[in-house]
Each structure stands twice: as C-alpha cells, then as structure tokens.
Amino acid sequence: MFGTSSSKQEKESSIKLVRGCPCYKVFGDEKLCVNDDSVLEIDAIEIDPSIFSFHYDKDSMEEERASDGNVCYASIYINYLDNKVYCISQGWVLRIHRQDVPGKDLEDAMQFLSTKEISSSAEICSECLYKFILTLGDTFAGALTEKEKTDEVKRYVDKFSLMIAVKHSQTDEMMEPIGTEDDIEKGVDHFQFLRNYLVQLLDQQNFWNRLSQELREEDAKEWIQNLVSMRERLARLEFQFYSQALQLRDIIEFNMLIKMLQYILKSSDEIIELNEAIHSEIRSDKFCQLTERDDRLDTLAGYAEKSRTIEHNFGNILQILTKL
Template sequence: MRIGRPPQVQSGSGNIRLVKGCPCYKEFGDEKVCLNNDDVRPINCISLDPSFFTQMDSRDRLSELKSNNESMCYLLIGLDDEDGRVYCVSQNERLMINNRDVRASDIDDALQFVSTKEMSTDGAVCSSCLYKYLITLSNVFSDMLTDSERSDVIRAYVRQSALKIAMGLESAPEEEELKDEQTFRNHIKKRIDELMKQRAELASLIDGLKQSGENEEVVKLCEYYRALTRLQAVFLYQVLTLGEANEEHIALGLLKFMVEVADRVVETSNMVRQKSHELREAGAVPESVQLILQKHDIARKRIEQRFLNLARVLSQV
C-alpha cells in the first residue's frame, strides 16, 4: 500500500475505498461547517476510522450508513472506483466543490502528498490536508498565476470588497478594519451569521407558500433569494479561508475557486430581478410576501454591483 493510500473495501461491482477526513469540512474557530455542494451547513462531527467499516462490501452498504441526522458528519468519504466519484459517508451525498464533482483521482493525487503522520491524526487535520492539496492539484485550478504582485493586489481588493459587503459600507472601510485580522474576521463572521439566519427565514417562507398552494413562480422567486443568501455566505467563507492561505499557490487556487461563486451571485441576482419584474407586472406576488422580500431586495441591489466588480477582478487570476 502506498503512503497515504486509503484502505480498500472490495465490492461486487468495484472498489469502495474509505478515506478519513473530507475536503468539504471546515473549522472557523469553534464553528464546524460543511461546504459540500457549494453550501454552508453547520455540522456536528465525530471522527470514525475507516477500519470500523471493514465488513462493508458495496456502495449499497455504504448508503446504509447514512445518518438520520442531517447535521451529522463522520469525517469520512468513500471513493468509488467504478464511477470515479467521491461520496460523503454520513449523508450519502456526492461531494461537489465549485459546482463540480470531486473525483476519486483528485483525492488519490492529494493523498500522495499526505505523510504517514498526517494520515494517523484526527479527521479534522486530514481534512485540511485534503482540501489544501485538492485545490492545488485539481485541473480546475491548473492555470495558476505566477505573478505574485498581481495576486497580492487581487487579494487586497477581495478583502476590501468583502468587508464593504459585510458591513454594508458604501465607501472604503477604515484602514484599521482591514489591518487588524481579528476585527476583519469578526465582521465577516457576523455577516455570515446574518445570511444564514436570512436563509432559514426564507426556507420557512418557502415551506409555508408550498403548503398553502401558492403560485409556483412566487415560490421560485423566494428560492432565488434563498440561493442568493447561500452563495454570499459561501463567498465570505472563502474570504476567511483566503486569509489562512500562507502559500502563494494555495491562495491562487482559492482565488480561482471564488471566480465562479462571484459569477453565480451575479447570475442569481439577475434571475431575481427578472422574475420580480415578471411577477410585479402580473400582480402575482401577495402583499405579505412583498413585505418580507423587500428587505432582501434592498440588500440584493446593494451587493449586486460589488459582486459584478469582484467577478471582473477575479477573472484576471
């Protein structure tokens, strides 16, 4: 067995290999979140060793291990050599980053750089290793910049823009807000918390509208707003991660990752605007829903141009 190669579990249709750790797991202080499928979900974690599941002989058996708790994370992933995909063991979901499947071959490549010591530590440490090498080695991030000065300028612009978004500023933030790392991170985290609360409120609104048999297009508009809050939270989490990237090539990989998220924020904002216009013209949005969405629309208009600018700048990476 090669160093870093995870134990294999034979199945009737191919090999299921288990890896301790997950590239979608992230810690921010005491908070633990899952970033799978470009989402931000608070989770509770237990680290399980792959040897615990040595009797498993197929991916069907893997699905039987799914937790009934949607917030439970085993810090364990399964590599399917037949379809080349990677699966979350605790939730039986495909792993997706940047709207793309995480490939088993990407994890294999990453594991070649994980030392024996790193493989024997807890799942959180191994997860950090997987994520770091995944964004470095995956061909999604293969066209890396070599101009470190340009990278520094872009990183500084991203930090300033993120702080303006988080604090609702129209002008440039105070210099000390940018220089003091803890103050900066506190502002970003506060905004992420607000976005997650807004997302929960919108989810509750959507459930209520569906139960009452509301117009499907009105429900779709609310879903667009919910997607917008999710994407903003994902982007801001990436800003925090960018601040932790001490190596130039890792920072560049993260910046490339952030391009598509910024693009998707702009795209989703456009969808909100178009759908809102259609429904207003038809007089189809109940007044009670209009009142709820009004504050979200004000926030959308405030951040739309900023994300458009971010997408343009990040496209230079």
C-alpha cells in the first residue's frame, strides 16, 4: 500500500509513512532527487517504510536520517502537526515548484491510488504520486496546462477503472478474474482487457433479470423481489460506469472532460447508494432465513465481499472527482 500508519494507536500518532516519493525520479540507470527544483544524484535504497512503524512523531523519525547525504530510501512521511511532508533519509521538507507539498494533497493521492498492490515498486509509486499532486492537488493547480491536465485526468480515470475491474472480478463469485494489476502495468490494450469484465456484467444482468421474473411469477414477497431487482440494476450501473470511463479517451477538450466526469460521478454515487442498500438487506435475518429454503439466493448471499470492495473503491472515486 502507499501508506502505513504507526503501530501506536492512531490517536497517539502524528505521522503517516508513505512508500515512494514524488521527488524521486529514475532516468535509465540514473536515480535523482528533484526536491525543491534541484537535481541531485542519489544512491537509492528502496526500503519498506513499515520498518519505521515504531516511530510515532517527527522528532522520533529524525533518528532515521542517513549519515550519507546522497542516500535515499525512496520513502517519506506526512507530519500531521504542520501538514508537511518530509524525506525520511534526509529530513528535508518536500517542495515542488518552490512550494511545500501539503500533507493533505499527498493523502488524497494515496487514497486515489490505494488499489495498487503492496509490492508496487517505489519508482511506480513515486511517479503516480507526482502526477497526481500536479494534476489534482489544490496547491499546484496552475502547474499544468488544460491539455496536460486533461490528458492526466483521462489517464488516471482510465487506469483506475481498470484497477477496480480487476479487484471486483477477483471478489465477485459470479465472475472469472479478468487479470491482475501487473497486466495493467505491462501496458495491455485497455478496451480488450475490460471487455471481458463488461461481458460478465451483461451475463449478470441477464441472470438477475431471469430470477426477478421467476420471483414475480411465484408471487414472492415484495422485499425479495426488490432486492433482486436492485442487484440487476447494480450490474447495469457498473456497466454504465465503465462505458463512461472508456468514452473519456475520445475527449480532448477540458470543459467537455469535466462534463463527462460529472456523469461518472453521478454513476459512482448511485452505485454506492445501491450497494449499501443491497448489503444491508443480505445481512438481515429475514434474508438469511430465506436462503436456507431457496438455494437460488446463494449467489446473492456471496455478494458481501464484493460489496465491501465496491464501497471502498467507488468511495475513493467520489472523493477524488468532487475535487474537480
């Protein structure tokens, strides 16, 4: 993950450790630090920041400074008390374009990128953090042109939607996994990669539609008919979300991009509300009792794991896109 909090109780901790650094750059065999708009050759030693998790404040973290001025751990930490970000190995405040990097902007980046695997390299994490801070962070809003910002936002939504699809295909009992995040990093054709997920969503719509018809013919109780209908609608909304994300690729004008993002935001909001309603029903006693008599509902009962994943990922989308 991008961040790991202190092993102390959260209320006692005033820092958050972060894997990667937006000022860490790799150019071929060269590894550079560009903090405060300088260019410094460094000896990078990628360290999992969790080894520092016994520290709980900035003063304690100062003990981890490297004795050599060129050593870089490619890891940083947020100090909540001053809303600044610090280099673990050198103790520097992180600065980009002559401005301090706010801890809040970095936390937003971590939340948006939190579907990435814990094994992601510091180089990948660093580039993602840097691009996110410049594109969506409030502090550096004027650092990119509208075209650059349009391209970056499209890239983020495109990639993030693929990450979500991968996670959901792995947690949905009705689906076959469509791949891994490593496949995305290798540069697969995004449309071809996502098509398998969209096809499975269509299959789900058909499955729930058939079951809904059966329940109506059996004159089943209204609440279970509504629950199955909600599950069908959720599959439709997911399909709509990914279709909208794919349409972003053809947009080149920033204002049109914002308009499309509003539609994506609306779809995400509806998905979260519907997901919450479904999750509440499948945890109820009346549903549990009904599944004991009707094995057609076993698939719906197994939705709980995907429900938690949807809540997390689409919650992130809502928080990030509302910043735009």
